[in-house]
Amino acid sequence: MAGSTDKREPDRGAGLSRERILEAAAQLGARDGLEKVSMRRLAQALDVWPMALYRYFDDKDALLDAVVARATDDVARPDPAAPWREQIRGLLSSAREALGGDALRLGAQLPRALLTPGAVRLADDALRVLGEAGFGAREAPRAWRTLLSYTVGFAAVGTERDADFEYGLQRLLDGLEASLPARSSGRREAVRGRP
Amino acid sequence: MAGSTDKREPDRGAGLSRERILEAAAQLGARDGLEKVSMRRLAQALDVWPMALYRYFDDKDALLDAVVARATDDVARPDPAAPWREQIRGLLSSAREALGGDALRLGAQLPRALLTPGAVRLADDALRVLGEAGFGAREAPRAWRTLLSYTVGFAAVGTERDADFEYGLQRLLDGLEASLPARSSGRREAVRGRP
DNA sequence: ACCCTCCCGTGTACGGCGTACACTAACCGT
DNA sequence: ACGGTTAGTGTACGCCGTACACGGGAGGGT
Numbered sequence A, B: 001m002a003g004s005t006d007k008r009e010p011d012r013g014a015g016l017s018r019e020r021i022l023e024a025a026a027q028l029g030a031r032d033g034l035e036k037v038s039m040r041r042l043a044q045a046l047d048v049w050p051m052a053l054y055r056y057f058d059d060k061d062a063l064l065d066a067v068v069a070r071a072t073d074d075v076a077r078p079d080p081a082a083p084w085r086e087q088i089r090g091l092l093s094s095a096r097e098a099l100g101g102d103a104l105r106l107g108a109q110l111p112r113a114l115l116t117p118g119a120v121r122l123a124d125d126a127l128r129v130l131g132e133a134g135f136g137a138r139e140a141p142r143a144w145r146t147l148l149s150y151t152v153g154f155a156a157v158g159t160e161r162d163a164d165f166e167y168g169l170q171r172l173l174d175g176l177e178a179s180l181p182a183r184s185s186g187r188r189e190a191v192r193g194r195p
Numbered sequence C: 001a002c003c004c005t006c007c008c009g010t011g012t013a014c015g016g017c018g019t020a021c022a023c024t025a026a027c028c029g030t
Numbered sequence D: 001a002c003g004g005t006t007a008g009t010g011t012a013c014g015c016c017g018t019a020c021a022c023g024g025g026a027g028g029g030t
Helices: A018-032 A039-045 A050-055 A060-073 A084-100 A117-133 A139-157 A162-178 B018-032 B039-045 B050-055 B060-073 B084-100 B117-133 B139-157 B162-178
Strands: none
Touching (some): A117 A139, A139 B139, B039 B050, B060 B084, B139 B162
């Protein structure tokens, strides 16, 4: 194996490196999904024996971590001249592309049941509540998606600190409430019926 | 194997069922982490041969999906008498517990690099921007955690629809901005210095 | 010119994984 | 009594991550 260059060209296409490995891993991940990347397949793509990779990374986890780190490296820096909301918005849009994009496909990492069957019952309840609160047919699902994204993301990033979860949830609900047409803020008469 | 009951007691402790399998899987997951649950280990815990599980579930993914679905089943129903914010809050708090709790440990499913090294650079930029926007030393990290949770969650739940991501992000920023002490809303003079 | 050392990639091997497939022992309604 | 159905048994295959011992070639000190 690895016999293509024979002996001339001491370091050109041949010769591994962290960078070459990461590049190949990202490419393989983009094509087949990151979860299909195995040390053996990756090694084969590099025309090398699997154990060669271990010269450059402690284990598969370390390699995968490096792939993720690489992907988030080229998240755009914020432009300090812009208003803060715009800076944050740019940062996060860019981060979302990196995370959900072809190279990582974050969604594929976790049990798919999270996103469909299990979520249905929740969604039923939630959409009813939001509808009664005054969200229209177009806004209610978006609002729900927003709330669920926050919740799933928070659970994934770390369980600790209920208070932090509450903080963000309240800010989010504030923002959603402010987007409601008019109506009085939080009273309990809007519970049933549709005028 | 499975020789403990021998022949009497046609169906007591012995005899598999979807429920018994899910129970054992959840228990095993709570103890060692869901990612360590394998068909073989699960079968062993049930004192049965691995292939027996396939009478009840198409494959491992289906089984894991069912575990997740089961965990989300006992998310509390909202109390229709409460204000809508309270209903949503309860729903999501409960959901977060189910997702991040012992049985699932959602965070362990995805590459850990997401949460520490890769995120550091982002966090540096973001905390600076938030600090300059007027968030205090206590609020800025919470605000950032909220924003990142939303972004990660959205990326995990599905890549599609930029517009949906924008919708939620704007609501969230609205809520965060409203929590700012006083100051004028979005101008660009607050960029440097600390009065 | 020599050897020695170090580095990098090669092989081999092991234990664990998911699961396809063929089988058997017990149970059932007739 | 008996054929069919069902639940669990074994065996086997191909994949996985990786521990470990090895060889061969490049580079430097003498």
